[in-house]
Amino acid sequence: MELTSTWYLVLAAILFALGATGLLVRRNPLIMFMCVELMLNAVNLTFVTFGNDLNDLGGELSVFFVLVVAAAEVVIGLAIIVAIMRRRNEATADDLSVLRG
Amino acid sequence: MELVVFLIAGALAIIGALGLILFRHPVHSALSLVLSLFAVAVLFVNQDAQFLAAVQVIVYAGAIVVLFLFVIMLLGVDKAENLSVEPIAGQRLIAVGIGIAILALSVFFIFSVSGNAATGQESVTAEKVDSITGTTTSATEALGDDQVDGTEDAPNIDQLGRSLFTDYVFAFEVTALLLTIAVVGAVLLARKPKGELAPLPTIPDRNAGPVPELDALETLGDT
Amino acid sequence: MNPATVNLATMQLVELVWLVPLFPLLGFITLMLIGRRLGEPVAGWVATAAMGGSFAAAVMVFVGMVGLDGESGERIVQVKLFDWVVAGDFSVDIGLLADPLSVTMILFITGVATLIHLYSIGYMHGDANFSKFFVYLNLFAFAMLMLVLGDNLLLTFLGWEGVGACSYFLISFWFTDEANASAGKKAFVTNRVGDFGFMLATFLAFFAYGSIEYGEMFSGAPIAQSTATAIALLLFVGAAGKSAQFPLYLWLPDAMAGPTPVSALIHAATMVTSGVYLLSRINPILAAAHDWAPSLIAWVGLFTALFAATIAIAQDDIKKVLAYSTVSQLGFMVVAVGTGAYVAALFHMITHAFFKALMFLGSGSVIHGMNDDQNMKRYGGLAKLMPITAGTFIVGWLAIAGVPPFSGFWSKDEILVSIYANGDIFANKVLFVLLLIAAILTAFYMTRLVALTFFGAPRWRDEVTGEAFIESDEELPLRHPHESPWTMTFPLVALAGAALVAGGLNLPFTKDLHFLEHWLEPSFFFEGKDNIFHDLPSGGTKWIVAIIATLGALMGIAAAWKLYFDKGGGTGPESPPILAQGWGYDNAVTSFMGGPGEKSFDAMAEFDATVVDGTVNGVGKLIQIDGGILRKLQNGLVRSYAALIGIGAVGVMIYFLVVGA
Numbered sequence: 001m002e003l004t005s006t007w008y009l010v011l012a013a014i015l016f017a018l019g020a021t022g023l024l025v026r027r028n029p030l031i032m033f034m035c036v037e038l039m040l041n042a043v044n045l046t047f048v049t050f051g052n053d054l055n056d057l058g059g060e061l062s063v064f065f066v067l068v069v070a071a072a073e074v075v076i077g078l079a080i081i082v083a084i085m086r087r088r089n090e091a092t093a094d095d096l097s098v099l100r101g
Numbered sequence: 102m103e104l105v106v107f108l109i110a111g112a113l114a115i116i117g118a119l120g121l122i123l124f125r126h127p128v129h130s131a132l133s134l135v136l137s138l139f140a141v142a143v144l145f146v147n148q149d150a151q152f153l154a155a156v157q158v159i160v161y162a163g164a165i166v167v168l169f170l171f172v173i174m175l176l177g178v179d180k181a182e183n184l185s186v187e188p189i190a191g192q193r194l195i196a197v198g199i200g201i202a203i204l205a206l207s208v209f210f211i212f213s214v215s216g217n218a219a220t221g222q223e224s225v226t227a228e229k230v231d232s233i234t235g236t237t238t239s240a241t242e243a244l245g246d247d248q249v250d251g252t253e254d255a256p257n258i259d260q261l262g263r264s265l266f267t268d269y270v271f272a273f274e275v276t277a278l279l280l281t282i283a284v285v286g287a288v289l290l291a292r293k294p295k296g297e298l299a300p301l302p303t304i305p306d307r308n309a310g311p312v313p314e315l316d317a318l319e320t321l322g323d324t
Numbered sequence: 325m326n327p328a329t330v331n332l333a334t335m336q337l338v339e340l341v342w343l344v345p346l347f348p349l350l351g352f353i354t355l356m357l358i359g360r361r362l363g364e365p366v367a368g369w370v371a372t373a374a375m376g377g378s379f380a381a382a383v384m385v386f387v388g389m390v391g392l393d394g395e396s397g398e399r400i401v402q403v404k405l406f407d408w409v410v411a412g413d414f415s416v417d418i419g420l421l422a423d424p425l426s427v428t429m430i431l432f433i434t435g436v437a438t439l440i441h442l443y444s445i446g447y448m449h450g451d452a453n454f455s456k457f458f459v460y461l462n463l464f465a466f467a468m469l470m471l472v473l474g475d476n477l478l479l480t481f482l483g484w485e486g487v488g489a490c491s492y493f494l495i496s497f498w499f500t501d502e503a504n505a506s507a508g509k510k511a512f513v514t515n516r517v518g519d520f521g522f523m524l525a526t527f528l529a530f531f532a533y534g535s536i537e538y539g540e541m542f543s544g545a546p547i548a549q550s551t552a553t554a555i556a557l558l559l560f561v562g563a564a565g566k567s568a569q570f571p572l573y574l575w576l577p578d579a580m581a582g583p584t585p586v587s588a589l590i591h592a593a594t595m596v597t598s599g600v601y602l603l604s605r606i607n608p609i610l611a612a613a614h615d616w617a618p619s620l621i622a623w624v625g626l627f628t629a630l631f632a633a634t635i636a637i638a639q640d641d642i643k644k645v646l647a648y649s650t651v652s653q654l655g656f657m658v659v660a661v662g663t664g665a666y667v668a669a670l671f672h673m674i675t676h677a678f679f680k681a682l683m684f685l686g687s688g689s690v691i692h693g694m695n696d697d698q699n700m701k702r703y704g705g706l707a708k709l710m711p712i713t714a715g716t717f718i719v720g721w722l723a724i725a726g727v728p729p730f731s732g733f734w735s736k737d738e739i740l741v742s743i744y745a746n747g748d749i750f751a752n753k754v755l756f757v758l759l760l761i762a763a764i765l766t767a768f769y770m771t772r773l774v775a776l777t778f779f780g781a782p783r784w785r786d787e788v789t790g791e792a793f794i795e796s797d798e799e800l801p802l803r804h805p806h807e808s809p810w811t812m813t814f815p816l817v818a819l820a821g822a823a824l825v826a827g828g829l830n831l832p833f834t835k836d837l838h839f840l841e842h843w844l845e846p847s848f849f850f851e852g853k854d855n856i857f858h859d860l861p862s863g864g865t866k867w868i869v870a871i872i873a874t875l876g877a878l879m880g881i882a883a884a885w886k887l888y889f890d891k892g893g894g895t896g897p898e899s900p901p902i903l904a905q906g907w908g909y910d911n912a913v914t915s916f917m918g919g920p921g922e923k924s925f926d927a928m929a930e931f932d933a934t935v936v937d938g939t940v941n942g943v944g945k946l947i948q949i950d951g952g953i954l955r956k957l958q959n960g961l962v963r964s965y966a967a968l969i970g971i972g973a974v975g976v977m978i979y980f981l982v983v984g985a
Contacts, residue, residue, distance in 0.1 A: 003104045006211060008144065011111045013207035015118050015137075017200040022122030024196030024967050025187075030169060031121070031130050037165065038118055038134065041141050044157075052148040057264050060150050060257075064265070067160055068276045072283035074165050078172050079290035085176050093962050094188055100960030189964055199970040206977040 008049040015042035027092040029081050040070050106147050114140035131169050138162040152258040337388025338401045341422040343381040347374045348465035359455030368445035371458035375441045379434035399846045421475035425847035429472040432674050436593045436681050437465050439815035443685050444585040446811035464490035468594050476537040477526045487595045488515040495582035504581040511575035518565015525558035542608045553613035567599025567654045570628045580643040584688030592680035597673050600657045604666050607848050619750040622662025629655025633765035635906045638899030641698045642687050645773050665742030667841045672735035675826045679723040682819035686717040693805040701895050705782035709805045712813045714778045716820035721774045723823045725767035726877040734827035741869050767880030775888040
């Protein structure tokens with residue numbers, strides 16, 4: 001059995017699906033955020049796989065940029081969560097439904 | 102050899118992901134995430150992206166997850182979540198459904214293309230050279246090795262850097278700007294507010310009926 | 325002056341036809357603004373002067389038109405004033421059509437109206453709303469003139485509605501008495517039924533002809549016979565409403581609740597003739613319709629004439645007799661129109677205007693002198709005390725009875741001869757006989773009226789001396805009959821003169837004396853040729869019919885005189901109650917309207933409120949409900965929004981799966 005890029009892609013798909021499911025199921029905002037990170041990782045894996053397949057450095061460069069942006073996003077996201085959750089410990093994502101119509 | 106590595110790393114990645122979504126305690130979830138990230142880094146190495154693997158470990162596992170743990174510690178959001186209750190009706194069903202659907206569709210797409218799933222053209226500019234064996238797996242060998250400026254056996258990081266600072270320098274600068282903005286934003290958000298804090302938006306108790314201050318909104322649509 | 329400039333001058337005179345409705349309009353506006361301040365009698369004189377000016381303008385237009393050549397169509401002059409409605413294909417302007425027919429109408433309308441305005445000054449003396457009366461009268465005159473002069477169906481309809489509204493105002497002028505107000509409402513509502521037919525006809529005409537202007541309608545391409553029949557009959561419905569034909573005549577007897585000048589002007593001379601005018605105006609459409617349409621019109625007219633005549637002989641109220649008489653005479657005119665004898669119809673319209681207005685004014689004079697008592701049973705012997713009134717009334721009486729050489733004889737005779745000779749109309753000989761019977765009845769009831777009112781022994785007591793003239797068991801009322809002032813008697817004399825000589829308009833002896841017929845020819849045409857029934861029979865038949873008609877009239881007069889002229893103060897035989905109540909028709913309509921009619925109207929209103937409104941509101945409610953359901957999607961929870969995003973993403977993937985990239 002030869003290791004082709006297909007395996008990597010399937011693995012990335014599995015990770016992505018798991019991350020999506022976790023995002024929808026969990027209520028703790030931090031865990032939801034971590035699921036987003038998992039999804040991003042799956043995408044990174046896909047990029048690298050394709051880059052390897054095509055001998056294109058663009059794949060790795062894309063991962064590079066995704067990483068940078070993910071880092072920035074995590075910073076801001078956590079800052080927001082801190083700002084909201086600072087005064088309440090048991091808050092979950094379901095409690096911020098002020099925008100209901 | 103690569104296959105074995107792949108299987109082990111793949112299994113670990115999946116285990117980590119499952120742990121992330123199934124553990125009740127957020128610290129447990131964070132540690133599972135770290136496991137998953139490590140496995141992915143191994144997979145990067147398996148694919149000749151060593152620099153990326155290193156960055157992954159340092160930035161992702163080393164910085165981001167630590168940041169998560171800091172917040173967990175700071176806010177005391179360490180209470181175990183009550184996973185047996187799902188307040189939103191049908192959410193679990195939708196979630197599982199979506200997960201399965203994404204997986205199924207992706208796999209289908211992957212396998213619908215006979216043989217190689219990569220449909221793009223092989224690049225002629227950012228050609229990647231296997232840094233250990235010094236050979237390329239490219240079909241454009243005929244174009245010559247001069248493409249990479251005479252550094253056929255250059256390590257991965259060299260190639261990356263060269264490409265980054267020549268072809269993608271603009272994107273690079275923009276990301277620098279992005280990071281700066283992120284820092285400024287984070288500082289602003291984390292400041293202690295001066296004066297009285299504004300009252301919190303009331304948390305609606307799902308079982309207690311409509312929230313008083315939202316009554317006006319509710320009656321708007323009912324007439 | 326060379327002929328070209330003369331022609332130009334006369335053409336210009338005709339084009340000043342817009343002056344004719346302008347004067348009453350100015351009068352109306354002036355009196356509306358400062359009438360109350362002008363007070364009595366200045367307001368009345370202002371109104372009369374306005375009508376007089378209008379009459380002078382009408383005469384001027386007539387003189388101008390005489391100078392134009394009738395044969396070459398010069399006498400049809402359209403004066404466009406300004407654009408009125410411009411909406412895509414549909415454009416209507418305020419334009420006046422001056423042709424022989426309308427000029428004839430405006431002449432006698434303005435003439436009679438001026439006289440009646442003068443009369444009203446005396447009649448309404450002392451009334452609290454003196455100036456308001458003249459405001460309405462002038463407005464009415466304006467509307468009537470617009471009706472007659474309009475060059476398109478819409479402008480005619482404007483005048484049509486205007487006269488209907490003014491009729492309502494004037495009938496219920498003394499509205500503090502509820503009976504008067506109801507009479508006004510009845511008139512308005514009944515007219516409305518006819519107006520509905522008019523409107524439908526207008527829509528149909530626009531649909532068929534592409535235009536509702538008379539000139540364009542009549543000169544355009546011919547239309548399907550059924551369409552023409554539909555238009556003609558719908559317009560006849562409208563005419564039946566205005567000209568009080570069966571079954572829409574109900575309002576006219578009730579309309580006698582208004583002041584007598586109103587009855588004279590509106591319900592004798594002008595408004596009620598507008599139906600006949602309309603039918604004459606659309607004669608090309610009538611000619612294009614199926615043959616049974618004019619027959620139907622003629623028979624409806626006959627039925628009305630006979631029906632109303634039988635009722636008139638049983639009425640005790642002097643004005644009601646005259647009202648039913650008007651209905652009957654209008655029936656005569658409608659019969660003539662249905663027979664195609666438009667000239668006879670218009671001739672009778674003119675003579676009828678004169679003698680009926682005369683008789684109404686005369687009756688007003690009598691009522692005035694008898695303390696507003698209108699019951700003929702309490703009249704009697706007034707001839708000596710009101711000589712001018714009596715004398716002029718007798719002229720009118722003889723005219724309507726059809727005694728030569730008064731004008732009524734000539735016009736009625738013309739109608740009878742036309743019917744007898746026109747084989748196209750269904751069962752025309754039967755029609756002739758029945759109409760003759762109606763004519764005899766006319767003579768009968770008018771003679772009854774005159775005998776009871778002016779002759780015989782007085783059935784009242786003299787107010788001054790208190791003495792009674794006859795033996796009677798019951799208390800006789802005190803009265804002081806007196807002749808009316810000159811403002812009231814002058815119009816009577818003028819109208820009597822007209823009733824006497826108007827026959828000269830269209831004498832049947834030789835073709836040369838057919839002034840009216842020649843004059844009206846340009847207005848009656850169909851498919852390039854005349855639409856007037858020229859085919860009068862030879863001399864012999866004409867004379868026989870004339871003699872029969874005269875004998876019938878004299879018979880009627882003699883019979884009535886014998887029955888009702890009583891020096892002893894009797895009032896003749898009791899009239900059968902069924903006739904007095906109008907064959908029960910009025911009661912039937914009232915009970916229907918009050919009973920099943922009202923129920924069906926209520927049901928209609930219910931239907932509108934629940935079904936129509938319900939549908940409209942239901943649509944709104946449906947949207948509200950939908951909104952309520954969709955609102956639940958917006959629960960503000962991030963996770964459900966995320967779920968929706970996920971569903972969308974899966975959807976996109978499936979799309980690419982199915983459709984392909």
